[in-house]
Amino acid sequence: MLGAVHWTEQLIRWPFSVIFGNGGGRAMPNPEFKPDVSGTQLRDEFEEARARHAAVHTLDRDGVDTVLSYTRATPAARATFDLGPVKEDLRTTLLDMSDLELDALGRAGLSAIRKFVEGRDHGVFGVRTFVPGEPVKVAVLEPPKPMTVQEQMFWRVKSRADKTGNQFKMPG
Known part of the structure; x- marks a missing residue:
């Protein structure tokens, strides 16, 4: 029984081993690849590309x-x-x-x-x-001297509004 299971397993694996190789002597050898660029050269080239890309946005x-x-x-x-x-x-x-x-x-x-x-x-x-x-426009820094307390308060609010922006202008 064990032999029949082994024979069936080999029969199922045979087409795949022909196509992909089974690592034995009959299979096609894996291609050799030797990179001509070291890891540090590749990293430096990547950093230069990143700097060039960042310079475009500035x-x-x-x-x-x-x-x-x-x-x-x-x-x-x-x-x-x-x-x-x-x-x-x-x-x-x-x-x-x-x-x-x-x-x-x-x-x-x-x-x-x-x-x-x-x-x-x-x-x-x-x-x-x-x-x-x-x-x-430059805001007036010194208020006129003869003012009441209410006028001084209004002057302070108006001068701050004039200093911070045109949309805060008060009529007057």
Whole structure:
């Protein structure tokens, strides 16, 4: 009985051993492959390709990456940040913006920053719309002296609203 099982098993394996080989002397030998590139050369080539690919995304033609980096930097790092790649009126606007505006713009994302740089409506709440070629308004720093307490409070609210953005303007 054991011989019959062994003979049946060999009969079933025979077509597969002819096609794929059974590792014995009659089967076709496996092809030899000797790579001409070492593992370290392959890794270096991969790292170079990765660096080239990453460099494509950091092309900063219109200053979007610079504005993104500036808005996401800490307030201490912004003081030493190089804003050379951006236009002069955009640079003036960025330097005039409050920390709250810069933080909101930095959290907004790449498309909103691109719209901000282009001077289009970006839809970020609390951030003024940059208009290329238009001078930046500077808030009045000293209130007029003869004011009542209510007028001083109104003046403070109005000056803060003027400083943070155009959408907070109050009539008057």
